[in-house]
Amino acid sequence: DADVTQTPRNRITKTGKRIMLECSQTKGHDRMYWYRQDPGLGLRLIYYSFDVKDINKGEISDGYSVSRQAQAKFSLSLESAIPNQTALYFCATGQENTGELFFGEGSRLTVL
Amino acid sequence: KNEVEQSPQNLTAQEGEFITINCSYSVGISALHWLQQHPGGGIVSLFMLSSGKKKHGRLIATINIQEKHSSLHITASHPRDSAVYICAVYFSAPLENTDKLIFGTGTRLQVFP
Numbered sequence: 001d002a003d004v005t006q007t008p009r010n011r012i013t014k015t016g017k018r019i020m021l022e023c024s025q026t027k028g029h030d031r032m033y034w035y036r037q038d039p040g041l042g043l044r045l046i047y048y049s050f051d052v053k054d055i056n057k058g059e060i061s062d063g064y065s066v067s068r069q070a071q072a073k074f075s076l077s078l079e080s081a082i083p084n085q086t087a088l089y090f091c092a093t094g095q096e097n098t099g100e101l102f103f104g105e106g107s108r109l110t111v112l
Numbered sequence: 113k114n115e116v117e118q119s120p121q122n123l124t125a126q127e128g129e130f131i132t133i134n135c136s137y138s139v140g141i142s143a144l145h146w147l148q149q150h151p152g153g154g155i156v157s158l159f160m161l162s163s164g165k166k167k168h169g170r171l172i173a174t175i176n177i178q179e180k181h182s183s184l185h186i187t188a189s190h191p192r193d194s195a196v197y198i199c200a201v202y203f204s205a206p207l208e209n210t211d212k213l214i215f216g217t218g219t220r221l222q223v224f225p
Binding site: 033040041042043044045088090092099100101102103104105106108 | 114116143145147152153154155156157160162198200202212213214215216217218
């Protein structure tokens, strides 16, 4: 099994629909992150969580929400998807003391 | 100006060539990651550096903290090295009660047989 698993890997949806991207990890890391990647731009942080009770906004959190259901699970929701949320989304986990960083395979979202 | 700049943006090479990708940053950092992203999207961390040099197989990463610069070298490049290489710097932002990764936009490498 992959260390970090994202579902779905691909999703096409329509404007206004609610979408959830799920992430689970087997590394036992406390830290989990959601990023989006757009052509020509570096990965940008949407939300991050340092433990189940600690959720923080990143640089581009507007239009997104998250839920840390357990140490191993961190989901990203788009309550009402819009076309400029079309992007490749990555979940990542990290460990502060070792600096380890693991990424999921990415979820490609297209909003029509 | 981006806080993390990579050069070149695109790089083509013949198999066997020595490759260098550069990363410069403008913030004080605690560590730097070199990441590899293959077509299809998956991202893998190759190295994490806070000083000096690390080597793994044909890959070598160096960092100069004083000059705020890191390089990734690939010796004897191979077509399977074709990927996007991303530099990410890791710094503490205590006023925001966080530490943050800032990513470069990546260097696209193509190695031809």
